[in-house]
Amino acid sequence: MPSASVSGTLTVDGHVYRLHGARGYHDHNWGEWIPGLVTWNWAQYSSPRVRVALGDFPKVAQGTVGVDVDGRQTVFEKPQYRIAHSEWTFDAVNKRWFPARSHLRAESESVRLDVRFRALDTVPIVPPLALPVRPLVYEQTADVTGTLWEKTPAGHWQLLASFAGTGFKEYTSLTTVKPQ
DSSP states (O other): OOOEEEEEEEEETTEEEEEEEEEEOOOOOOSOOOTTTOOOEEEEEEOSSEEEEEEEETTTTEEEEEEEETTEEEEEEGGGEEEEEEEEEEETTTTEEEEEEEEEEEEOSSEEEEEEEEEEEEEEEOOOOOSSSEEEEEEEEEEEEEEEEEEOTTSOEEEEEEEEEEEEEEEEEEEOOOOO
16 A cells, blocks of 8 residues: 555654554555565655555566555556666676666556656665575665646646655566575
């Protein structure tokens, strides 16, 4: 879910903070899948006015993009969006390429979303699984810029929101490199 109302307590360095109606989010793996066979793109950006979440599975016809502007939510299904990766960087340890930039474009009959992600920092994570092929997750903090457009009754695109800030993205691959 791209956003949620969160209540509870959070403890940081021994200090307890009580939360009520704070903004948060939740993610998890959707259903069961075989590690080493499924790859995904995940990205999220959140500001006081705009929230964007991408959950894409490139090798299957599943995935969604959600955008919330001022409490108004739009969900784009797989045929309505495209994510393109560019400026690839080589991971010498895991022997794989990963993207430094990604461009998300989603469009329905009445709403158009355009988001660009530029990786700021990348950490490769390989789960400690005893499999010949394992998932390789590139966790990335990212500079995020985007626009959201709405079609007017006259058929013209009108800017609803522009946004910029820091978010994150994940790009996954598969690796056969043995853990060191």
